[in-house]
Amino acid sequence: xxxxxxxxxxxxxxxxxxxxxxxxxxxxxxxxxxxxxxxxxxxxxxxxxxxxxxxxxxxxxxxxxxxxxxxxxxxxxxxxxxxxxxxxxxxxxxxxxxxxxxxxxxxxxxxxxxxxxxxxxxxxxxxxxxxxxxxxxxxxxxxxxxxxxxxxxxxxxxxxxxxxxxxxxxxxxxxxxxxxxx
Numbered sequence: 747x748x749x750x751x752x753x754x755x756x757x758x759x760x761x762x763x764x765x766x767x768x769x770x771x772x773x774x775x776x777x778x779x780x781x782x783x784x785x786x787x788x789x790x791x792x793x794x795x796x797x798x799x800x801x802x803x804x805x806x807x808x809x810x811x812x813x814x815x816x817x818x819x820x821x822x823x824x825x826x827x828x829x830x831x832x833x834x835x836x837x838x839x840x841x842x843x844x845x846x847x848x849x850x851x852x853x854x855x856x857x858x859x860x861x862x863x864x865x866x867x868x869x870x871x872x873x874x875x876x877x878x879x880x881x882x883x884x885x886x887x888x889x890x891x892x893x894x895x896x897x898x899x900x901x902x903x904x905x906x907x908x909x910x911x912x913x914x915x916x917x918x919x920x921x922x923x924x925x926x927x928x
Contacts, residue, residue, distance in 0.1 A: 757805075767836050771830065788912070799864070801826065803847065808822075812825060889906070894909070
């Protein structure tokens with residue numbers, strides 16, 4: 747977003763133009779099944795094997811992210827994203843404005859909610875966009891920029907650690923496990 751219109755207003759305007767129905771959303775998910783970036787399943791499995799909680803935080807839609815979360819063994823309650831609202835006939839009526847991800851600065855708010863709820867010692871955010879980068883340094887303890895799908899100059903330039911392949915993170919975690927630091 748350019749900052750001229752808030753994220754929530756831009757989201758509302760776009761959805762009001764599209765007015766997706768529940769059936770259209772389901773058809774979209776069936777026609778365009780979720781696909782995983784190479785290495786992400788292995789990375790998350792490694793983290794989970796070490797009892798590290800994994801959360802998906804996105805400005806996208808829960809209805810689309812939940813199949814991905816299922817593929818990654820991430821519980822639905824660990825998915826923070828926008829939720830579309832439909833009436834009894836499946837007609838679009840809006841989106842859940844109580845979701846922090848539905849407004850500018852939403853991802854940092856999710857990180858703060860997690861910190862309060864879980865009394866987390868360390869939160870690491872991995873992301874590929876400017877809204878992910880917003881979480882560091884004031885909210886997340888570390889940020890890892892990811893450019894495996896698309897390299898965004900701002901993320902690459904402002905990340906202390908930038909990777910284009912999850913294998914690099916897997917290798918580092920493996921080293922941490924061998925050294926007893928994870």
